Amino acid sequence: MVRKFIRNVFLLTGVALFSAACGAAAPAEEPAPPIAAAPEESAADAPEMQRIVPMMSMPEATPTETPLPPLPLPTPLATPPPFENWDAPPTYPGDSTPGIFFRLKYDPRIWALTEDQFGQPALGHRQILYCVIAPATGRGMPLTVRVEHDLRTLGAIDYEISAAYESDALKFVTYVGGDLDLYTGFQITFDENAEDCLLDAETVLATLASIPESEAATIP
Numbered sequence: 001m002v003r004k005f006i007r008n009v010f011l012l013t014g015v016a017l018f019s020a021a022c023g024a025a026a027p028a029e030e031p032a033p034p035i036a037a038a039p040e041e042s043a044a045d046a047p048e049m050q051r052i053v054p055m056m057s058m059p060e061a062t063p064t065e066t067p068l069p070p071l072p073l074p075t076p077l078a079t080p081p082p083f084e085n086w087d088a089p090p091t092y093p094g095d096s097t098p099g100i101f102f103r104l105k106y107d108p109r110i111w112a113l114t115e116d117q118f119g120q121p122a123l124g125h126r127q128i129l130y131c132v133i134a135p136a137t138g139r140g141m142p143l144t145v146r147v148e149h150d151l152r153t154l155g156a157i158d159y160e161i162s163a164a165y166e167s168d169a170l171k172f173v174t175y176v177g178g179d180l181d182l183y184t185g186f187q188i189t190f191d192e193n194a195e196d197c198l199l200d201a202e203t204v205l206a207t208l209a210s211i212p213e214s215e216a217a218t219i220p
Contacts, residue, residue, distance in 0.1 A: 088121055088216075096183050102208060105207040111123045122135075128193050138176075154205050173187070186201075
């Protein structure tokens with residue numbers, strides 16, 4: 001009985017020891033070393049970000065011609081005469097007889113005698129703005145101007161006609177002619193309605209005649 005009790009005590013003690021040995025917790029794993037945080041870059045060390053801005057090309061400014069104001073024209077008479085005279089010295093006095101003036105006849109309902117932008121006598125059209133007949137002499141032309149020449153008879157006068165074009169646009173036309181005692185030139189300028197302006201101007205140029213200076217009317 002006593003032996004059996006002692007044997008049981010040893011048996012229980014062995015079981016307890018065995019259980020303690022088997023149930024012991026496995027050694028804990030060493031914790032992984034903490035990951036070192038990357039040092040923050042200061043604002044001074046941080047690379048500068050480039051800002052891409054779309055560039056817009058500005059249109060190039062093109063020079064534009066500012067038109068001069070229309071010539072001031074005198075008020076027409078209530079009952080104008082059928083024709084008035086424009087008398088003036090020729091523009092080529094060396095090719096004309098001394099003491100000879102030119103005379104043009106014009107309809108005062110269509111034209112008015114005035115002064116151009118240079119203070120010289122000229123005829124301004126009453127209905128077509130910038131349509132002007134002015135005395136003209138030969139002059140050089142810029143390389144950008146193309147000139148076409150023609151010969152035509154207006155009335156009793158043979159005219160040498162030169163049409164000046166710039167970028168295929170007709171800019172002005174000159175008429176040079178006369179009789180045995182007179183050689184003079186005129187320039188027709190316009191802004192629009194070139195065809196109508198030239199048609200009315202040629203009606204006036206067809207009346208060209210030479211007169212003695214003593215018969216010339218006084219220019220107002």
